[in-house]
Every structure is written in structure tokens, then in C-alpha cells.
């Protein structure tokens with residue numbers, strides 16, 4: 533059995549703003565939301581995950597070794613917290629989970645099977661909690677039941693159309709040909725929303741959020757954890773290559789500044805299947821004082837300007853994560869955004885496109 537070390541953890545460029553992504557898990561009754569959530573809690577990439585359950589009782593608290601309970605929140609043995617909420621209490625729970633003392637890295641909301649996910653998303657986007665950032669709407673679909681569910685609940689098309697990522701779960705219950713057809717149908721309904729195929733909700737946590745950014749204390753000299761054991765057992769017996777085939781991660785670094793207009797053209801027409809973008813952008817002379825942290829999930833895009841740290845190398849570093857994306861083509865498109873001709877020198881309006889995506893408080 534191989535023991536993984538912190539050094540082997542997947543790389544990422546964590547945003548410097550201490551904002552906590554809030555991911556919404558939605559899907560019809562029995563599609564596998566709780567299974568996926570339990571899976572994320574077990575293979576959490578070192579993150580402390582705060583969980584908000586939209587309908588009390590749906591989470592298998594028994595299965596997760598409850599360690600202690602404080603008020604309406606529950607501390608779980610593996611460093612997760614969980615609380616039950618109805619929609620009106622959402623802000624209050626977000627407040628609780630985003631207190632610095634809770635040290636939560638990611639919040640996952642499991643929407644009840646019948647919830648209208650767009651209402652939750654609207655509430656999140658409208659929240660004035662400065663510590664959170666929208667982390668995407670993940671719609672889970674039962675591969676075996678999709679046809680029947682769609683007949684009974686045509687509104688599923690609406691849910692799929694606004695999802696940022698679709699997880700086609702229960703892939704073990706249908707054949708390859710049926711899976712292909714389903715992917716096609718889901719792609720059409722979602723207008724190019726990335727679709728990841730899964731069994732028992734096994735989705736690599738890195739697709740949904742960054743690996744934990746606190747290596748010092750907890751990762752450097754740590755004992756083999758339950759998560760490591762579980763991951764190794766899973767790798768040996770379940771052929772984790774299924775997981776890794778489900779998405780592609782592309783790293784991009786540029787030494788020269790990016791042209792703001794061309795980068796915005798790229799982002800405005802970002803290819804189907806691209807689910808997340810994170811990292812830092814150097815716009816050179818267009819804003820010499822700041823680098824721009826970028827965070828995109830699905831159609832949601834934000835830039836956060838911040839002064840260059842003293843001594844930092846002026847680089848653009850991006851990580852793009854998607855399903856069915858062409859890594860080579862993405863890299864080429866990004867390379868074409870690099871400012872390398874004298875006529876590229878940005879004019880005074882060139883940053884307008886970028887500034888549309890800077891939140892007011894940034």
C-alpha cells in the first residue's frame with residue numbers, strides 16, 4: 533500500500549482572498565446526493581467541509597461517526613461540520629459556518645430532492661456574507677431513472693439548464709451505449725454544461741474545490757489518516773482511473789502580461805465542458821500595481837484585484853478544470869491572449885471588460 537505525502541497532493545493556485553466556496557448539490561430523490569456528499573466528506577483533500585442539509589434527516593449522520601454536537605451544528609469525527617437548515621435559515625447557517633473559529637474551507641449545501649435549486653443559488657448570490665463565494669451548482673442525475681424522472685418531472689430540464697456541472701451517477705446500472713446517449717441528451721439540455729460520469733457518487737474532490745491550503749501544521753508531519761487509508765483501498769480495488777478520466781486539469785503559466793481584451797474574449801466564449809478556472813492574472817501596464825485573482829465556476833466569473841506581494845514574480849498562472857475539454861486547444865487559446873506585440877499595449881479602456889467582474893467590495 534502506498535502512503536501519500538503532502539508533497540504529492542495535487543497542485544493548485546489558491547485564491548488569496550479567504551473566501552469559502554459554497555457548492556450546491558441538487559438532484560431528484562434518490563439520485564445519489566447523500567452518497568456523493570458522504571464520498572466528499574471521506575475524500576476531502578484535507579479540507580474541513582461544512583455541510584448544510586436542506587431537509588433534515590437526509591444525511592446519514594450515523595455513517596459519519598458523530599464526535600460532538602454544539603447547538604445546531606454537529607462536529608463530525610473527520611473534521612466536518614453539519615447542520616440542518618430550511619432555506620430561510622440559510623444566511624444564519626452560513627454565518628455560523630464562516631466564523632473564522634470554525635476553520636471551514638468549503639461549504640456544501642445538499643438541496644432537498646424537490647427543491648428548486650435556482651432559488652438556493654439566487655440566495656447565495658444575493659448573500660451579503662463577504663466570506664463566501666459561489667462554488668457552483670452540481671446536479672446529480674440517476675442514469676437508470678433519468679428517462680422516467682424526466683417524464684414525471686419535466687422541470688428537471690430547467691434544473692439541468694442552470695447547473696454548472698452534471699454528475700451522471702449510477703453508471704453501473706446502465707450499459708456504455710445508454711451512457712453515451714444520456715451524455716448526449718444531458719449535453720443538449722444543459723447547452724454544453726460539463727457532464728461527469730460516476731458510480732456511487734465518486735467524484736474527485738478537486739473537480740469541486742481546491743486542495744486544502746494549510747500544509748504547515750496539519751499536513752507536514754501527519755499520521756496516515758482515515759482518508760489516506762480509504763483512498764488507497766479505493767485505488768486498489770476500484771480502479772481510480774475511472775475518476776481521473778472524468779475530468780482534465782490544464783496548467784497555464786505566462787511570463788508576459790495578458791491582454792485584457794483578448795483574455796475577456798476567451799472567458800466570454802469559454803469552451804463547453806470547462807467547469808472551473810482559478811489562479812492569478814498579470815495585466816501588465818493595464819494595471820501595474822495589482823494582480824487579479826480569478827475564480828470561475830460554470831458561468832460564474834469573478835476577478836479580485838490585489839496588490840502584488842512584495843518580491844512576487846510577475847506571472848500569470850491559471851488552472852483550468854473541465855470534462856471533455858481539449859487541453860492543447862485551451863493552452864493555445866490562452867497563449868494567444870499573451871501580450872507580446874508592441875501594438876498590444878493596452879489603452880485606457882482595455883480593463884473595462886475585466887472590471888465588470890470585480891465585486892464591489894473588492
Ligand SMILES: Nc1nc2c(ncn2[C@@H]2O[C@H](COP(=O)(O)OP(=O)(O)OP(=O)(O)O)[C@@H](O)[C@H]2O)c(=O)[nH]1
Pocket residue numbers: 559560561562563564565566567568590644645701702703704705730731732733
Ligand atoms: N447502483 C447504484 N446505487 C447507487 C449509486 N449511488 C447511490 N446509490 C444508491 O441509491 C440510493 C439513493 O442514494 P442517496 O445518496 O440516498 O440519494 P439522495 O439523492 O440523497 O436521495 P434523497 O435524499 O432521497 O433525495 C441509495 O441506496 C444508494 O446506495 C450508484 O452509483 N449505483
